[in-house]
Amino acid sequence: MVKIGKYNRLRIVKNVDFGAYLDGGDGVEILLPARYIETPLHKDDEIEVFIYRDNEGRLIATTEHPYAQVGEFAFLRVNDVNRMGAFLDWGLMKQLLVPFSEQRMKLSKGMVVPVYVYLDDASQRIVASAKIEQFLGNKVPKYFLGEKVTALVYKHAEIGYKAIVDNLFHGMLYDNELYGQLKVGDTVTAYVKRVREDGKIDLLLHGGKDGRIDSLVDGIREKLLQSSDKFIPVSDSSSPDVIRDMFNCSKKDFKKAIGNLYRDRIIEITPDGIKLV
Structure with missing residues (x-):
């Protein structure tokens, strides 16, 4: 069937x-x-x-493609509301219903909301739920450290961004580990930092420690190449704020990255900055 x-x-x-x-x-x-x-x-x-x-x-x-199929999460726009519930733009001619019983708060026309798309057992119709967290964490996550996942960012909390990992699990991207821009609604590639005892997953936007440093090494080298004198007035003695403003990273990661570049004889480290060899 x-x-x-x-x-x-x-x-x-x-x-x-x-x-x-x-x-x-x-x-x-x-x-x-x-x-x-x-x-x-x-x-x-x-x-x-x-x-x-x-x-x-x-x-x-x-042959059209909906924005999400059964078993997936997506941010969808409310096109209409009537006595049955809210109807979402789903990318198909037929709109997707969110019954009132599946709304966390009253939805109104024009709102963009995260929903889970599922098949209603009784009617065998496709519907959506805005109560998305009840559909997360119902399996035991089996990831290894640094494994690549897909994360849909759906909410900003006090300590960081909550995300849906591979349409199955709770994930968290912590503010103090983010050095680039991130916003609710983004779908990003992330990497497993830790699977917690409660089944929730701590994430990084770079490939674990090594991937994060490798990405930073490439960024520093590119900035040096773009500099007219192949010199950048930032070194391991610079303040964390100066390093973050220039490279969107922590001072700790910056020191590791320029250490790798120095070891490979790509740069010279001076009291005033770093210079391409």
């Missing part, structure tokens, strides 16, 4: 004036409307489509 709310690769059963019917398994035929067919389709061709239910509960296929 097809997976509702997911992409499926299905076989063409027959063409009709208003589209094509696809084999949904168990004798079910699913309409792909003509407006989604860009090139001629022939019987027994296979095509990748997204499956959802229309307003009358019928299965429909589309």
Whole structure:
């Protein structure tokens, strides 16, 4: 059977004036409307489509791509609100419902909110929930130190940014470990710093300690190359504020990076700054 709310690769059963019917398994035929067919389709061709239910509960296929499929989180805009709930722009002609029971606060038109997309067991319709945290941390995370993950930033808290890790887990990016700009709604590549006993994951925006330093080494070398005299008036004796303003990093990381550059005989370190050899 097809997976509702997911992409499926299905076989063409027959063409009709208003589209094509696809084999949904168990004798079910699913309409792909003509407006989604860009090139001629022939019987027994296979095509990748997204499956959802229309307003009358019928299965429909589309070649359009929603902003999120079932099992994923996304920031979506509220297009309308009525007695059923809030309707979100989902990237498809049919809008995505957030029932009132799944709203943390009353949603209004124009709001952009983080939601989780899921298949309602009773109706078999795709709906969304703004109560996103209930869908996180329901499995045991098994990551190793420095493993690369995808993180959706959904809230700024007192100590940093809360993030959704790989559509499954709670993550945190701490303010005191961020040296670049980050904002709610960003989807970023992050790296596992630590998996806590409660299953929540501390994250870094650079590839663990070594990756962070390697990135900084590249940045320092690039800035030296761009300098007319191949010299930068910042050294390991400079203040943390001066280093942060120039390189978006801590003094500790800066000292490690220029130590690596010096060891590889790429720079000279002077009392006044660093110079490209």
